Amino acid sequence: MHDQGGTREQRIRVLVSGRVQGVFYRATCEREARAAGVSGWVRNCPDGRVEAVFEGDPDAVERMAAWVRRGPRKARVDDVELYDEPVQGLRDFVVRD
Template sequence: METKRWQLLISGRVQGVYYRASTEQKASSLGLTGFARNLPDGRVEIIAEGPEDRLDQLKTWCTEGPPDARVDAVDISPEPPTGEFSGFSVR
């Protein structure tokens, strides 16, 4: 399968609610690589690489997030895959 890379920017109440840790668990279970990190403006940035169908599953999960999160928007930007990641991590 062809590897794709997406940048996902998650807006809403997504910091301080275990969003990054939950994303790491979900992405790892899907076999995706990349990272999740908090941004200074209150959003969470996710860089994920893997097959498009699994990226779609992650996107669907991101619209809900963990129980205490409130997701207002998920913005996706495709990027060229780099293959630089060996797993999925929280930064």
Template sequence: MPTARFIVSGKVQGVFYRASTREQALRLGLTGYARNRPDGSVEVLASGEAEALDALERWLQQGPPAARVDGVSREDLPEQSLRGFHTG
């Protein structure tokens, strides 16, 4: 399955960003994780259909209502087989 890593910057910690990302990813049929980074950003690794990854990227640019997203970077990675979608 295609896999991508996203780094989301802005006010994205302490606003249910990871939990909301998990809900969105599961709705899209994606696997992977969302986790806080020490610099205040959130890292999202997702694997699934290319269209679903594109839809997740669009959602990440907005995030949940309390978030303020300043930027989303994307790195396409070699295909990976991941299970579930976790937050950490």
């Protein structure tokens, strides 16, 4: 956790395996992240996984960590790898190619 001007912040990186490409995973993740108030990004990996970074209030980051385990309705999540990382001060959430 990191103290960003008096507010606690946390950053995690996740790698999600399963049927997670071609099921609106990135678009839904972006919507959920913006609703949770977290910054970061999400992208498809060449190996078929989805990678995402979530940064912000620890409760909001934990909400996203729980969401990636479910994903959107048509997804099937088989495995989630989660890594704590140093906060980088991101201020937006984007879908990367």
